[in-house]
Amino acid sequence: MGFGGFDGPGGFGGMMFTLIPVIVIAGFVIVFGLILFSAGKGISTWSRNNRMPVITTRARLLTKRTDYSHRSDPDGAGPMGGHGSTSYYLTFEMENGERIEFQVNGQEFGLLVEGDTGDLTLQGTRYHSFRRYL
Numbered sequence: 001m002g003f004g005g006f007d008g009p010g011g012f013g014g015m016m017f018t019l020i021p022v023i024v025i026a027g028f029v030i031v032f033g034l035i036l037f038s039a040g041k042g043i044s045t046w047s048r049n050n051r052m053p054v055i056t057t058r059a060r061l062l063t064k065r066t067d068y069s070h071r072s073d074p075d076g077a078g079p080m081g082g083h084g085s086t087s088y089y090l091t092f093e094m095e096n097g098e099r100i101e102f103q104v105n106g107q108e109f110g111l112l113v114e115g116d117t118g119d120l121t122l123q124g125t126r127y128h129s130f131r132r133y134l
């Protein structure tokens with residue numbers, strides 16, 4: 001007889017071998033479900049934006065911010081041992097007082113200054129352009 005009767009075909013050891021596949025399958029189902037949920041949410045936002053009219057409104061650029069994400073590189077080939085990417089964000093206040101933030105490319109980000117006023121063109125939550133008043 002084994003340790004405390006927990007091993008063998010009817011003991012604790014046998015139960016572990018049947019529990020592990022259930023845990024692994026549950027993990028895959030959860031991860032796959034999260035991926036499907038995220039994709040569905042993205043498609044829903046894209047579709048909703050496509051149904052919205054393109055509007056242009058007077059707005060003021062309130063803030064600019066960046067978000068740098070760094071991913072370590074196992075072979076250390078990248079700068080400082082990893083790879084990174086920068087995301088650029090602009091927050092506008094429209095003439096009705098509503099504030100909205102958009103992710104933009106680096107060139108667009110670099111051309112604008114906090115406090116700029118102009119015409120903001122958007123479609124739902126999708127940024128199209130911002131033309132400053134001179």
